[in-house]
Amino acid sequence: RRKSSLDEYKNGSNVQKSNKMNILSLFDGISAGQVALNRAGIKYENYFASEIDNNAIFITQKNFPNTKQLGNVEQINIKKLPKIDLLIGGSPCQSFSSLGDGSGFDGKSRLFWEYLRIYNELKKKNNNLKFLLENVVMKEKWSNVITDKFNIEPILINSNIVSAQNRPRLYWSNINFIEYGFFKSKKTYFEIEKKKILLKDILEDREFREIPKGFFNKWGNKMRIEKGLNWTENKKSNCLTTKNCHSNQYLLNLEKNKIRKLTPIEFERLQTFDDNYTEGISKITATDFLYAN
Numbered sequence: 001r002r003k004s005s006l007d008e009y010k011n012g013s014n015v016q017k018s019n020k021m022n023i024l025s026l027f028d029g030i031s032a033g034q035v036a037l038n039r040a041g042i043k044y045e046n047y048f049a050s051e052i053d054n055n056a057i058f059i060t061q062k063n064f065p066n067t068k069q070l071g072n073v074e075q076i077n078i079k080k081l082p083k084i085d086l087l088i089g090g091s092p093c094q095s096f097s098s099l100g101d102g103s104g105f106d107g108k109s110r111l112f113w114e115y116l117r118i119y120n121e122l123k124k125k126n127n128n129l130k131f132l133l134e135n136v137v138m139k140e141k142w143s144n145v146i147t148d149k150f151n152i153e154p155i156l157i158n159s160n161i162v163s164a165q166n167r168p169r170l171y172w173s174n175i176n177f178i179e180y181g182f183f184k185s186k187k188t189y190f191e192i193e194k195k196k197i198l199l200k201d202i203l204e205d206r207e208f209r210e211i212p213k214g215f216f217n218k219w220g221n222k223m224r225i226e227k228g229l230n231w232t233e234n235k236k237s238n239c240l241t242t243k244n245c246h247s248n249q250y251l252l253n254l255e256k257n258k259i260r261k262l263t264p265i266e267f268e269r270l271q272t273f274d275d276n277y278t279e280g281i282s283k284i285t286a287t288d289f290l291y292a293n
Contacts, residue, residue: 020043020044020045021045021085022084022085023037023044023088024048024049024084024086024088024122025047025049025087025088026050026087026118027050027051027091027111028049028051028056029053029056030277030278031059031063032271033088033089034047034067035063047067047068048068048081049069050070050089051071052071055281057069059278059281062280073111073114076118083126084122084126084129085128085129085130086129087115087131088131088132088133089132089134090133090134090135091109091111091112091133092108092109093109093138095107095109096109096135096138096142097136098138104141105142112135115133116149119150130174130175131150131172133146133172133173134169135170136169137156143170147172150172152174154172155171155172156168156169156170161195162197162272163197163270163271164201164270165199166236166237166239167239198235199230199232199234202266202269203232203251204265204266206263208251208253208258209259210257211257229250230250230251230262231252231256232251232252232253237270240267249267250262
């Protein structure tokens with residue numbers, strides 16, 4: 001049997017040694033981190049990924065076959081890794097989100113502590129470690145805890161500056177983006193030219209159908225449906241979330257009397273992935289991953 005990345009990690013082998021960057025991505029999902037790094041032209045030698053979902057791992061390995069999968073974040077042994085130069089990741093947001101159960105650090109979002117544990121262990125091996133942590137806009141009492149642990153204020157960025165989707169998120173990082181000219185201060189958006197990408201720009205030419213009566217019974221009157229769904233004339237898409245997947249995956253036509261589902265390719269475009277990035281798994285599973293990344 002050929003050794004997997006996890007086998008090689010456990011044995012401490014298959015690690016390229018050079019002066020190029022080593023990156024560790026926690027909660028890697030479908031490896032949006034590598035998409036961003038490649039688009040930014042950032043070179044790296046080893047990209048270690050912690051992910052447990054087999055379908056997500058399949059997508060990652062299809063697009064980035066050299067990714068070294070490490071498995072469960074709670075079982076990562078830092079001693080088996082080389083010096084890591086950059087730690088990235090977005091710990092689970094369900095318990096922090098306004099659409100979640102409000103359990104904060106007591107729910108799924110408790111895995112933030114694993115990110116912090118690994119960060120502290122990596123710092124012992126590399127005091128110049130850079131990190132980037134992403135999460136949803138949350139209650140201040142929770143964001144303050146994260147801020148205190150890193151002694152760094154978060155930056156609020158809405159991804160609508162580079163996509164057709166409204167997606168405000170918080171980012172904690174010790175990378176000096178101000179020095180590189182991206183920010184005027186720690187609490188402003190990117191000071192770059194905003195891409196004028198609208199929802200209508202990413203839509204495929206697909207047929208609409210009559211709105212099923214069951215939609216009204218489930219969600220209330222038509223006005224409520226209009227608020228919950230995307231509309232072809234929306235300037236930007238609503239934020240894709242797993243909680244509201246029954247509503248924000250649908251699109252109303254111009255007259256608001258017909259409806260259709262957004263396609264996997266439209267989801268990919270809303271999240272700025274290349275077309276067919278998630279090809280190879282079921283459409284339902286693919287859209288679930290695209291909500292989260």
